[in-house]
Amino acid sequence: MTASADNRRADARRSRAAILDAALDVLDADPDAGLGTVAKAAGVTRQTVYAHFATRERLLWAVADRITEETLAAMDEAEPDAGAAADALIRVLDAAAAPARRHRALTRLIGALPVEPDADRERHAPIADRLASVVERGQRSGEFDTRLRADWLAAAAVRLAHLAAETQEAGQTPAAVQQALRMSLLKLLAPAAP
Structure with missing residues (x-):
């Protein structure tokens, strides 16, 4: 496995963790909040959220x-x-x-x-x-x-x-x-x- 592949996997793990952390905060404060709001709070794009979680x-x-x-x-x-x-x-x-x-x-x-x-x-x-x-x-x-x-x-x-x-x-x-x-x-x- 190459260093760039390891880096991509590490980035993906960090993005996933950030999305889950943000979802805990955002959806607990507003259960009707959309994935765009979660993405913004996580510091990622909406597409990144969908790449990890295909649906709400x-x-x-x-x-x-x-x-x-x-x-x-x-x-x-x-x-x-x-x-x-x-x-x-x-x-x-x-x-x-x-x-x-x-x-x-x-x-x-x-x-x-x-x-x-x-x-x-x-x-x-x-x-x-x-x-x-x-x-x-x-x-x-x-x-x-x-x-x-x-x-x-x-x-x-x-x-x-x-x-x-x-x-x-x-x-x-x-x-x-x-x-x-x-x-x-x-x-x-x-x-x-x-």
Whole structure:
């Protein structure tokens, strides 16, 4: 491979990253903004945007992947293997919600896109795997119920976290929502009485 080909690839990677960075900012501020506005904010031409993302929908799915990467990094930084499993699960769920809160308008926009169930599962699999790992740890330590599969309990925890986010968006205080989420999770995951 020649140096000029390496340079072109590096330029393409930089352009793609700039487009995604700009799309996060622009579309979060104005979900109806066009690709021309994204291109201008990225410092590239509209044609460059189309070279990387043939449609607005493809750009939005790439943005969704970027938000998922942020979510995974935040979950890992929340120390899922530290302390009691119940505390870790709350920390990890809260960390997972932070990028969606930060990109609220974009998250709504992406959530309205048509998606195949398999593609949606694939996109969320790394998130579910991290949560299931915390649940499995809690099951091994006796903190959590072992009668249900960890992936089922993790999926239920995600649904409760989504409900908590919706409740907070509807006007509940963050402290009240956090307390309700914690109590609900502890009841859901509690081991069976002897």
